[in-house]
Amino acid sequence: MEMIKGRSLPEMWLKAAGHLAAIRTHEDFDVFLGISDPVALSAEDAAVIKMVDAFLVSHGGYPVNTVAETIFPLEEYIRNGVAGVFENYPRKIAAIHKARPKEAKWGCYALRILRQVDRNGVTFNPLEKVLDKIKKHGRYRASNELGLGLPLAEDIPIYDPALDRNQYFGGMPCLSHVSIKVHDGLVRLNATYRSHYYVQRLLGNLIGLGRLQYFIARETGLKVGQLTINSTFAHLDAGSHNGKDCKWGIIDVKRLIADCNAVYEPVAA
Numbered sequence: 001m002e003m004i005k006g007r008s009l010p011e012m013w014l015k016a017a018g019h020l021a022a023i024r025t026h027e028d029f030d031v032f033l034g035i036s037d038p039v040a041l042s043a044e045d046a047a048v049i050k051m052v053d054a055f056l057v058s059h060g061g062y063p064v065n066t067v068a069e070t071i072f073p074l075e076e077y078i079r080n081g082v083a084g085v086f087e088n089y090p091r092k093i094a095a096i097h098k099a100r101p102k103e104a105k106w107g108c109y110a111l112r113i114l115r116q117v118d119r120n121g122v123t124f125n126p127l128e129k130v131l132d133k134i135k136k137h138g139r140y141r142a143s144n145e146l147g148l149g150l151p152l153a154e155d156i157p158i159y160d161p162a163l164d165r166n167q168y169f170g171g172m173p174c175l176s177h178v179s180i181k182v183h184d185g186l187v188r189l190n191a192t193y194r195s196h197y198y199v200q201r202l203l204g205n206l207i208g209l210g211r212l213q214y215f216i217a218r219e220t221g222l223k224v225g226q227l228t229i230n231s232t233f234a235h236l237d238a239g240s241h242n243g244k245d246c247k248w249g250i251i252d253v254k255r256l257i258a259d260c261n262a263v264y265e266p267v268a269a
Contacts, residue, residue: 001030008040009210009227010048013203014260020198020236021254027236031196033229038189038210048260052203055256059248067204070108071175072212082219086128090114109175112158113212126156127216134182134220152182175205180216186225187217196231199238199253200246205229 002019006012012035020026053064069075076084093111113127137152156178174195181188191209196202210227217224238250 001032002028003032003034005034005036007035007037008042008045009035009038009206010045010052010203010260011264013052013198013206014048014257014264016202016231016234017198017236017253018257018261020234021250021257026238026250028234029232031231031234033206033231035206035210035227035229037224038206038227039214039224044263047263049203049207051256051260051263055248055252056200056246059246059252061200061246061248062204064204064207067201068208068211069110071110071205071208072113072215073110074211074215077215085215086114086125109158109173109208112173113156113178130154130156130180130216131219134180134187134216134222137182152180154180154182156180174201178209178212181225182220182222183225185222187213187220187222188225188228189213189216190228190230192230193232195233196235197237198231198234199236199248201237 004012004015004019006015012033016031016033019031020028049064055061057063073085073089076089080088090111093108094115097108097111114125115123116126117123133154134152158173158175158177174193174197175191176194177192179190179192181190189209189212191205193205196205206227206229209229210224213224213227216222236250236253237246238248238253239246
């Protein structure tokens with residue numbers, strides 16, 4: 001178990017990856033990551049993202065932005081606003097996943113955040129409901145003294161037992177749950193992962209969650225607060241351990257970590 005705090009998303013990736021790199025097994029349970037400013041992006045932060053992205057692409061992995069987009073479709077938001085996120089993206093991604101193999105039909109995180117089915121079989125948009133509750137909660141706080149100082153708590157479960165319970169070895173979401181808290185004008189987000197690859201996935205996951213948090217804050221007129229990640233099982237993936245055709249080893253990862261640390265050293269000096 002480890003609690004790691006950092007300022008920005010790339011800085012957090014580096015600290016978290018460094019933590020696992022220092023462990024003999026390169027894995028740990030219940031690693032908590034606390035990012036104080038998920039929307040910060042210094043020149044050093046941008047350089048680290050570029051370095052990690054280049055490493056992944058050159059070694060057969062997914063680009064950082066590809067991973068981030070599976071959590072929140074920022075490109076669709078930039079092009080078409082809220083309607084692009086709520087309507088265009090779900091249609092596009094649903095069509096893509098219809099053509100995927102049966103074991104990969106669970107969709108993606110963004111689709112589950114935007115489309116779920118209630119107990120009566122009615123499809124609804126969890127993220128839209130979150131925005132609606134936050135907006136209404138603000139009005140209640142302004143008119144009801146008993147509500148002052150009490151945070152709004154809203155959750156989006158990603159794991160769906162109806163679809164995922166029969167999957168035993170992979171083939172189901174690693175992100176299990178997203179919790180949103182609103183207090184003192186800040187949107188705070190907490191995400192729980194049942195299993196977490198820190199090389200291929202973590203930086204993209206952090207960026208995607210930060211984008212989701214930014215979207216909620218922007219659409220409700222609030223500010224972005226802390227982002228917290230609970231990796232119930234964290235692994236510094238290398239070679240075949242990450243389940244993909246990624247060609248890197250622990251030595252390669254440690255070299256990447258050292259190179260990224262060098263980017264921040266002049267700032268710390």
